[in-house]
Amino acid sequence: xxxxxxxxxxxxxxxxxxxxxxxxxxxxxxxxxxxxxxxxxxxxxxxxxxxxxxxxxxxxxxxxxxxxxxxxxxxxxxxxxxxxxxxxxxxxxxxxxxxxxxxxxxxxxxxxxxxxxxxxxxxxxx
Numbered sequence: 001x002x003x004x005x006x007x008x009x010x011x012x013x014x015x016x017x018x019x020x021x022x023x024x025x026x027x028x029x030x031x032x033x034x035x036x037x038x039x040x041x042x043x044x045x046x047x048x049x050x051x052x053x054x055x056x057x058x059x060x061x062x063x064x065x066x067x068x069x070x071x072x073x074x075x076x077x078x079x080x081x082x083x084x085x086x087x088x089x090x091x092x093x094x095x096x097x098x099x100x101x102x103x104x105x106x107x108x109x110x111x112x113x114x115x116x117x118x119x120x121x122x123x124x125x126x
Contacts, residue, residue: 075108
């Protein structure tokens, strides 16, 4: 199924260019990155009050997402360790206290929930 055509009033066709020095360009890039948008969307938002079509993750959000990914890996590793230790338990080897594993998994789960909550509450300007 083909994408519906936009009305002529909504189609992009115009282009506006202006010159800036290196410091101004860097400032635009920094402001746009901190807002999580492109330079074009930053200017449209500031001048026209337009809502950006796409959002780029801010540096803080990127760090939070990386932290969440690492917590997922840690939780997965804890589960693999617990499974391996429980298999050895049946062979008459030393048992490993389940409370330690459960405590570690609860800590990972709590940190994951907290990071997700922070990400949801600290979204950039909508």
